[in-house]
Amino acid sequence: MSSRTVAVTGLGLVTPAGIGVGENWQRICGGRSAAARDPELASLPVDISCRVPGFEPVARLGATHARRLDRHVQFALVAAAEALVDAGLDHETWDGARVAVVMGTGAGGPGSSYTQHQRLIDHGSAKVSAHALPMLLPNMVAGQLAIDFHATGPNLVTCTACAAGTTAIGMARYLLLSGACDVAVTGGAEAAVNPLFMAGFARLGALSRRLDEPARASRPFDAARDGFVAGEGAAVLVMERVDDAHARRAGVHGYLAGYGASADAHHVTAPEPDGRGTEQAMRAALADAGAEPGDVGHVNAHGTSTPLNDLTEALALWRIFGDGVVVTSTKGVTGHMLGATGAVEAVYTLLALKNQCVPPTANVEKLDPDIPVEIATGAVQLRPMSLAINNSCGFGGQNAALLFSRDAGSSPSSPRSLSTPRETAG
Amino acid sequence: MLDTIRNLLVEQFEAQPTDVHPDAELEDLLQDSLDMVEFGAALGEALNVHLSDEEMSELTTVGDLLRRIESKGTSA
Numbered sequence: 001m002s003s004r005t006v007a008v009t010g011l012g013l014v015t016p017a018g019i020g021v022g023e024n025w026q027r028i029c030g031g032r033s034a035a036a037r038d039p040e041l042a043s044l045p046v047d048i049s050c051r052v053p054g055f056e057p058v059a060r061l062g063a064t065h066a067r068r069l070d071r072h073v074q075f076a077l078v079a080a081a082e083a084l085v086d087a088g089l090d091h092e093t094w095d096g097a098r099v100a101v102v103m104g105t106g107a108g109g110p111g112s113s114y115t116q117h118q119r120l121i122d123h124g125s126a127k128v129s130a131h132a133l134p135m136l137l138p139n140m141v142a143g144q145l146a147i148d149f150h151a152t153g154p155n156l157v158t159c160t161a162c163a164a165g166t167t168a169i170g171m172a173r174y175l176l177l178s179g180a181c182d183v184a185v186t187g188g189a190e191a192a193v194n195p196l197f198m199a200g201f202a203r204l205g206a207l208s209r210r211l212d213e214p215a216r217a218s219r220p221f222d223a224a225r226d227g228f229v230a231g232e233g234a235a236v237l238v239m240e241r242v243d244d245a246h247a248r249r250a251g252v253h254g255y256l257a258g259y260g261a262s263a264d265a266h267h268v269t270a271p272e273p274d275g276r277g278t279e280q281a282m283r284a285a286l287a288d289a290g291a292e293p294g295d296v297g298h299v300n301a302h303g304t305s306t307p308l309n310d311l312t313e314a315l316a317l318w319r320i321f322g323d324g325v326v327v328t329s330t331k332g333v334t335g336h337m338l339g340a341t342g343a344v345e346a347v348y349t350l351l352a353l354k355n356q357c358v359p360p361t362a363n364v365e366k367l368d369p370d371i372p373v374e375i376a377t378g379a380v381q382l383r384p385m386s387l388a389i390n391n392s393c394g395f396g397g398q399n400a401a402l403l404f405s406r407d408a409g410s411s412p413s414s415p416r417s418l419s420t421p422r423e424t425a426g
Numbered sequence: 427m428l429d430t431i432r433n434l435l436v437e438q439f440e441a442q443p444t445d446v447h448p449d450a451e452l453e454d455l456l457q458d459s460l461d462m463v464e465f466g467a468a469l470g471e472a473l474n475v476h477l478s479d480e481e482m483s484e485l486t487t488v489g490d491l492l493r494r495i496e497s498k499g500t501s502a
Contacts, residue, residue: 064440064457067464130463 010087010238050231050335070109075234104164106339108138161394165343188343231335260284264397275316297385303329332362
């Protein structure tokens with residue numbers, strides 16, 4: 001397993017659960033939802049969202065970046081700065097040619113696109129910002145990270161809707177394993193909570209209508225779930241080949257041992273009814289690492305809180321893992337951060353592995369009786385485990401799964417005993 | 427009018443106040459040509475005068491900019 005494993009040496013988060021990894025983990029373990037009424041969405045059929053709290057672009061990035069960059073890129077820059085400090089890497093002195101940036105986003109800068117289009121309509125083309133194009137293009141998040149951190153190696157953005165962050169991390173691993181880079185700065189970023197996107201999601205019937213109780217609206221796997229709550233944010237992970245990370249005595253949060261991807265080839269927005277596509281991606285991640293389902297102790301599910309997603313994903317999980325894993329969806333707290341969500345949840349998965357515990361799924365009051373797998377609810381659940389999966393599914397039927405390992409080179413079969421004790425979720 | 431220009435450059439474009447004087451070159455105060463366009467639009471709005479992208483690209487110094495605006499009959 002070790003030859004295809006890479007080390008995660010740095011983490012950074014900007015999410016509705018807070019700014020910074022520590023603040024996030026505390027909020028996630030507490031299971032307190034970040035959803036609230038959103039003044040920007042007033043007059044829309046759905047006006048609740050999960051915003052990043054207290055994000056001040058000028059204070060964090062300066063007036064120029066605050067003015068010139070789309071919000072999702074601003075999130076990514078702050079998350080990347082945290083991750084690089086965490087990794088103990090200095091972009092002033094590193095060999096930037098050996099540093100790749102691979103980020104995922106579902107939409108790029110639709111908020112900027114919306115604003116600039118409004119200026120075009122209201123005031124004519126001369127009032128459209130010269131920065132409009134760089135702000136709205138989806139590749140710019142990786143481009144801007146390269147500019148700010150002098151990373152001149154391979155640079156790309158993956159665009160697989162709500163699996164984009166997960167896909168990016170998988171692609172970054174490939175670049176590391178191929179030798180195309182020595183360090184990968186990777187993750188996802190999204191800031192698509194704007195009237196146009198929310199109107200579109202509402203028309204799809206994808207959003208929760210629990211408008212009078214926003215804090216209870218995102219309730220993955222609950223019997224009364226009725227849709228997702230849109231969120232925003234970014235996550236950045238720094239990854240290196242295991243030998244490199246160990247040679248420089250870097251602190252390691254965990255290891256990415258396998259990646260799998262698939263396409264439903266079924267429908268533009270609805271998942272394949274039996275969850276075959278997402279099952280295929282998770283099985284591919286296991287095979288990639290040479291691991292067996294019984295080796296895995298925990299899954300951070302896509303778990304959006306839509307009736308369709310949670311059921312089909314749970315069916316897939318049941319076929320692969322049976323009752324051998326404890327499943328959580330942290331979207332009960334953060335809402336659905338779209339293209340960033342997979343990367344954010346990859347960080348939560350790593351933290352769960354590192355801390356040997358599973359955070360609860362917020363807002364589960366009555367578990368859907370059709371959900372066959374064990375869902376973590378209530379309080380944080382201690383869970384000895386060596387492997388955990390982060391699973392993501394995107395519109396377009398694009399699925400991606402990451403298999404994380406607590407150790408660099410443990411044999412896939414040896415830790416199986418660790419995952420057998422089961423504790424009932426509180 | 428110089429105060430208006432200075433305030434705008436400091437508040438939105440992160441220029442240092444002491445760097446903004448008639449002999450200062452605009453390209454030293456602004457990050458790139460995109461910001462030159464943005465600065466022209468923002469200044470035009472502040473002074474209620476039209477500064478085209480082409481005009482802005484022809485100007486070298488803050489003094490050039492002051493004279494161009496004065497030639498349009500504005501005295502903010």
